[in-house]
Amino acid sequence: MSDRVRIYSDGSCLGNPGPGGWAALLEYGAQRRELCGGFRLTTNNRMELTAAIRGLEALKRPCPVELYTDSRYLCDAVNKRWLQSWQARGWKKADKKDVLNRDLWEQFLPLLKKYSPKLLWVRGHDGHPENELVDALARQAALGTGLPEDSGFGK
Numbered sequence: 001m002s003d004r005v006r007i008y009s010d011g012s013c014l015g016n017p018g019p020g021g022w023a024a025l026l027e028y029g030a031q032r033r034e035l036c037g038g039f040r041l042t043t044n045n046r047m048e049l050t051a052a053i054r055g056l057e058a059l060k061r062p063c064p065v066e067l068y069t070d071s072r073y074l075c076d077a078v079n080k081r082w083l084q085s086w087q088a089r090g091w092k093k094a095d096k097k098d099v100l101n102r103d104l105w106e107q108f109l110p111l112l113k114k115y116s117p118k119l120l121w122v123r124g125h126d127g128h129p130e131n132e133l134v135d136a137l138a139r140q141a142a143l144g145t146g147l148p149e150d151s152g153f154g155k
Contacts, residue, residue: 007055008130011047012138021141024055038141039150065117070124103152
């Protein structure tokens, strides 16, 4: 699969909630592209989702995608089909409570449909070079000054 894209994504939060950052590394053959950003007040899970969304949004055309993340929340929601269950229940979890981060899941869904990425979990902080890179980029973004507001946080 020469047209396969690998996306490594990570989110970071300095406090939870607190200032947060996200990062994605896209690899296509020998080409690499780094993306990152942050918000002044958010959560780690929001940053994990944002990293995956921004990575997928950066793609120029449908292609095979492997998305590597250290977020069980993201992997399990897709691979264990929680996301489909939440939708079927009107964005309620099994315990009848509202699904958190619905705004981001709703952004993620069309990208999931368009690209059908294979989500692969990697252990964080375990020496995986690309995961370590996106972790560092996300942390650096969270430390930025003049970070924008995360308009979906707290809703």
